[in-house]
Amino acid sequence: MGYLESRKNLAGSAGGIAGLALTFTGLAGAYWPAVVLGLYGAGALIAPPEHPPLPDFPDPSAQLDELRGDFSKLREYLNGVELPPAAAGRLTELTEILTALLDPGWVAAVLAQDPEGVHTLSRAIRQDIPEAVDTFVRTRWWTRMTPGTEPPERHLERQLAVLHEESERLAAQLRETEARRQESLTRYLEDRGRSQ
Structure with a gap:
């Protein structure tokens, strides 16, 4: 569940949606699954890593x-x-x-x-x-x-x-x-x- 909300998944999903847009416009052609997966992977790779939350010390x-x-x-x-x-x-x-x-x-x-x-x-x-x-x-x-x-x-x-x-x-x-x-x-x- 944590990965679904992560930055990597969100950026990868945005890349996958861009791949689907390319498919529907006809630019991806017969290789559309590879384009969608490739853009998803590229988005997941370039997304910044998750930062662990700071410890909650008493003030x-x-x-x-x-x-x-x-x-x-x-x-x-x-x-x-x-x-x-x-x-x-x-x-x-x-x-x-x-x-x-x-x-x-x-x-x-x-x-x-x-x-x-x-x-x-x-x-x-x-x-x-x-x-x-x-x-x-x-x-x-x-x-x-x-x-x-x-x-x-x-x-x-x-x-x-x-x-x-x-x-x-x-x-x-x-x-x-x-x-x-x-x-x-x-x-x-x-x-x-x-x-x-």
Whole structure:
């Protein structure tokens, strides 16, 4: 059924109809079946190939909706974990930035236009933060068994500091994008005012 609606069949059918027209006008003569089949084949050969449809990926706003859901799950997990005060403070600062970036509105709309930014946020929420906290919890237990080793709190604080810096860089990039957009609009309006 798919071939009947294909470009090749439609172009071949048009060629076959042209062959029948030649037959009825008397130009094809006794070889009319070969003319009709030949024109059908020629039409089918020159027709452009079928293009597979593009995959239906979710739009960026749908990706951010999924990310918001995952962030809610992460916050529930983090609420159940006991962290040292310094690491808890760093984690609070980090989650505040992530909350601000994911809030629905114009910030999320700007973020949705930045695939790298969405990927960075997704990686932090779905992988980096849970892994850092989980590794801390597991290592803390082993540290109790072997006193005198480097406290796992230091690693957790450093990891959260790196993730905080990464989130701040993302926020700064989004801010710069909006600033460039504003400057472009100013130049456009000034140029339009001069041309009138």
